[in-house]
Amino acid sequence: MRAALAPAGGPGRTTASNARQNGHELDSTLTLGSPAATEALARAIAPHLGPGDMVGLSGGLGAGKSTFARALVAARLAALGRAEDIPSPSYTLVQTYELDGVELWHADLYRLASPAEAGELGLEDAFATAITVVEWAERLGAALPARRLMLSLELVPGADDARRARLSAEGPGWDWLPAVLAEAA
Numbered sequence: 001m002r003a004a005l006a007p008a009g010g011p012g013r014t015t016a017s018n019a020r021q022n023g024h025e026l027d028s029t030l031t032l033g034s035p036a037a038t039e040a041l042a043r044a045i046a047p048h049l050g051p052g053d054m055v056g057l058s059g060g061l062g063a064g065k066s067t068f069a070r071a072l073v074a075a076r077l078a079a080l081g082r083a084e085d086i087p088s089p090s091y092t093l094v095q096t097y098e099l100d101g102v103e104l105w106h107a108d109l110y111r112l113a114s115p116a117e118a119g120e121l122g123l124e125d126a127f128a129t130a131i132t133v134v135e136w137a138e139r140l141g142a143a144l145p146a147r148r149l150m151l152s153l154e155l156v157p158g159a160d161d162a163r164r165a166r167l168s169a170e171g172p173g174w175d176w177l178p179a180v181l182a183e184a185a
């Protein structure tokens with residue numbers, strides 16, 4: 001039996017609702033009330049990720065994808081006592097980090113020419129072996145891995161610092177997520 005999500009609430013930071021879990025699926029919406037809340041969610045997810053885990057980020061310009069991705073990368077580096085620059089992969093498309101026994105790939109696919117280019121970049125192999133955090137993940141098209149954790153971010157009209165977030169997990173191995181979301185709520 002899996003843990004249920006906590007009811008929506010909390011001190012105006014992050015609220016979670018609409019959780020549903022069917023077998024290997026999880027789908028949940030949250031409001032992230034500030035950049036700090038988005039970073040806190042990234043830091044909460046980061047320690048749970050292992051080889052073969054792909055986190056796909058979607059949402060328009062300025063939605064908060066890079067804010068989330070950089071906080072996630074920073075958390076995994078900090079866990080190893082490392083404080084390093086986290087360059088934007090906007091132009092290189094990928095930045096890789098050697099962690100303890102696993103690679104971490106940070107990709108920004110805004111400039112991806114075609115889904116086939118993901119293979120050329122080595123991303124499709126990385127999906128199987130590395131931790132991958134992918135901005136503009138929807139640009140992968142058919143190269144999107146079946147087992148994935150997707151986070152989509154949307155602006156909230158009238159609330160500059162808030163983002164509507166939808167987290168959906170596909171495939172097995174995301175059992176830790178409900179407890180992380182309950183903690184964030």
Ligand SMILES: Nc1ncnc2c1ncn2[C@@H]1O[C@H](COP(=O)(O)OP(=O)(O)OP(=O)(O)O)[C@@H](O)[C@H]1O
Pocket residue numbers: 032033034035036037038059060061062063064065066067068135160161162163
């Ligand atoms: N709740 C929030 N979560 C994340 N960012 C927020 C939030 N509220 C405001 N912001 C601001 O929105 C901007 C998000 O920028 P960011 O680079 O993370 O977006 P992005 O989705 O990567 O955009 P792009 O596709 O243009 O690269 C930052 O300036 C950040 O401070």
Ligand SMILES: [Mg+2]
Pocket residue numbers: 065066067108135
């Ligand atoms: Mg970005």
